[in-house]
Amino acid sequence: MPGRAPRVTKTEAIVIRQRRLGDADRIVTLITPLRGKVDVVAKGVLRSKSRLAGHLEPLTHVEVVLAHGRSLDVVTQAQAVESFPALRGDLDRLSAALYLTELADRFTVEHADATGLFTLLHAALVRLDRGDGQQVVTRTYELALLDATGFRPEWTRCLGCGVEVPAGEARWSPLEGGVICVECVARYPGALPIDATALRVLRAYQSLPYEEAGRIRLTDDLAARLEQIMHSLMRAVAERELKSAAFVSAARHARVAEETATAGLDEIGNGAYAEDAD
């Protein structure tokens, strides 16, 4: 039938989210290369014999066949290409992956080409799964995502006057997305101090190829400072709280508490949860 739009599409996708629809169906949110973010209906996936369910879990790289429905497309076939099992089995990497997908969700528009963002997300998940450092994967992903969506932060030149700012003297503004020199700081009332080492690492992450960025050694403390800077930047750009960012930190705190306890120092009992006792 010439001229008629095809009734089914086959595409690769990364599953980023699911929500319930009625008794047994789910609405699955996919990031696809050519159609950006799409919501599709997966029928019967809450039934235990569903042939689709396991293939449509969040954080799965999947090949799907979609039948065009009146409002939402319907998944008729799904086959997992990669399910990133190592990433799912480790809470730190899993929380990082959830953060990456929440960012992808916020920064991808519906029904528009997103080949670049799809490739970025896919590469980051592959890297987390094979055991690359969680910090370098997350930070380079954030920076590349900002770059691709037109929010590239300016880590070198002052936002006010364009002069190159020495790392030791820089201030920065999450809202404006860059560094500010001492001369211009009065014009940016929201400007914050920024750690010089952290700033140098961010400059390197922004300019170096991924493999070289991965060679930069980070202490736990420096990693935490980088995380804090980038989380506030991402929050400012996304204009909302990122729940997964808080979970990345919560997972790490729980790991540190467990390691401390295994080392013979039981702190959990007197920890943050004590005040909630009934």
Added chain:
Amino acid sequence: MNDFRDPSGSGASPIARLVDAFHRLPGIGPKSAQRLAYHVLRAPEEEARDLADALMEVKRSVVLCARCQNVTAETPCRICSDTGRERTIICVVEEPLDVVAIERTGGFHGLYHVLHGVISPADGVGPEDLKIAELLARIRDVDRDIAEVIVATNPNLEGEATSMYLGRLLRPLGIRVTRLARGLPAGADLEYADDVTLGRALEFRQEV
């Protein structure tokens, strides 16, 4: 619900109000809402009063059990106060209905703890939004003999994240943390099984 607007213009008619109320229930579309409203309209007054009483009763008398956080008419609930149950093992579930499902198997005789959700950052739910603090407090202060916690969250991404997080919090307390086995569901077809499920089924295979 334009069709039911009061012609006198003094606000929504009682029927429109009822249709609206039904429409807000999960899984009820506009047509079903109309059908239910007209059923109530035609039904004897007694049936309508029964429904109204049941609705009010459930809001008035059902509370959360102070120990296990399950929905109950009295606290501690029937299961928590049953002296015949094993008091060294807690099964942690996502929702009250999961308690019903596990009780139906007849294979578990310990205590429960209901989280009322699961960690799901994509939906804005973090650990602090669940009854995790209550679980830790309970193990520390009330059920001090707990030796094992079975995490029976669903075998999906959010359920796994929640179980790993609980493991990190509970292991330092000297508690054995276990997870429900995963594998092929009864009546399944190998050909259509996903890699994760089939992999787990192989890993946790059993003697015939």
